[in-house]
Amino acid sequence: MNDTLDIVDLFVVGGGINGAGIARDASGRGLSVILCEKDDLAQGTSSRSGKLVHGGLRYLEYYEFRLVREALIEREVLLESAPHIIWPMRFVLPHSPEDRPAWLIRLGLFLYDHLGGRKRLPGTRTLNLRTAPEGAPIKDAFKRGFEYSDCWVDDARLVLLNALDAKERGAKVLTRTACVVARRENGLWSIEMQDGRAGAVTKVRARALVNAAGPWVNDIVSRVAGQNRTRNVRLVKGSHVVVPKFWEGRQAYLIQNNDKRVIFVNPYQNDMALIGTTDIPYDGRPEEVVADASEIDYLIKVVNRYFKQQLTPRDVVYSFSGVRPLYDDNADNPSAVTRDYIFELDAPSGGAPMLSVFGGKITTFRKLAEHALEKIQPFFPTMKKAWTATAPLPGGDLPNADFEQFLSDLHAEFSWLSPSLVKHYARCYGTRARQLLANARGEADLGRHFGSDLYEREARFLRDTEWATTAADILERRTKHGLHISAAERKIFEDWFDKIMLAAA
Structure with missing residues (x-):
């Protein structure tokens, strides 16, 4: 790498799903782009999700209708663009009268079926859990259930494919390279990057900076860019466990807990099951997040409430935890904090805008990237139009x-x-x-x-x-x-x- 690189249009900090998606979209619109990631691509939150492309059924309870509609539309767009790493999955929701009433679930599923213009995925149906094969692993106390559609995704590979497409369209993708200093000078960003392996420092200038650092978004604003923060990120910890698969069939399950949280129990890697997630406020270092014993016990307890086969912590073969960088909307309940995304555009009259991204979810990353580029379009009047809605990701041209x-x-x-x-x-x-x-x-x-x-x-x-x-x-x-x-x-x-x-x- 040269000591000083030429001026680029866009410098993107963060190699998670949002940063990679923005770098891909911008490269395809004709902008010169550098994507800088301090660790590996998707090493943080973006590889520690529940592995779902979904509308977010439970978000309807919090009146997040815009987000759910956008996510449901994106579900089918992404399914078309990467059918090798994204595929349909049917979810069985056993009804528990102690939690949400059946009419409320039916209403939610009706909206889920129709809010996003569903085309490829089958709709909802009601199940008699005593006779349907999907009810075989469920305790006899749960007599009725509902089945609906969402999609599975390999989250880390989704990030990787966006970065790969960005590279193929001309972007420079730098992994294990930290952005250590970013300062405005003469209408440009003057940026220093440090190679995490060799320690070498490289300088680059950019016309605009996108801060998609996820849990580290505020750190980039204040420590790296030396700016005052006007929005806050709220860190919420979500943990998952992997156990041997304990039911027959390809279906997944969505179960309700008596604290109103819902837990996914999904087939994973052929003979395993992925169970999650928790929602816990987190104030530690994002790099150090782990699933603790109380979270593992919580997840197992919820599963054991519904399934005949009882799990213990000894069944856990693997666990992982991620930190969701949500926009702080002052909600008391971590589960109620919005999963929608928010932008902060810092654009002084002298130029050199900085766009910071708060929140977001795997399912809506592509639309988030489009909206991010809409925000900075005034600074790049010759930038091409949006293009990713119909473009396959690398390897997805089946x-x-x-x-x-x-x-x-x-x-x-x-x-x-x-x-x-x-x-x-x-x-x-x-x-x-x-x-x-x-x-x-x-x-x-x-x-x-x-x-x-x-x-x-x-x-x-x-x-x-x-x-x-x-x-x-x-x-x-x-x-x-x-x-x-x-x-x-x-x-x-x-x-x-x-x-x-x-x-x-």
């Missing part, structure tokens, strides 16, 4: 957005791959799987095998094309191989990857 047909075609093309491996490559990379497998004729061409479906060729592909610089980048974010290999296999892979990275340095 014929007719038909994943099952693509999977079948890929398996026929690479018939020597195991069904498990071909599905893994198809799900992670979509049509880019052919790039990964270029010139491979058999298993030997995949290189060293590290356990489960992890081979050397994939690790090198991720290093070369997706900014993976540590074993954890691969095992935890680019893929979920870390859940399927043993501790000994993980250590072998970590040692091997550290060596190839050292050799390449």
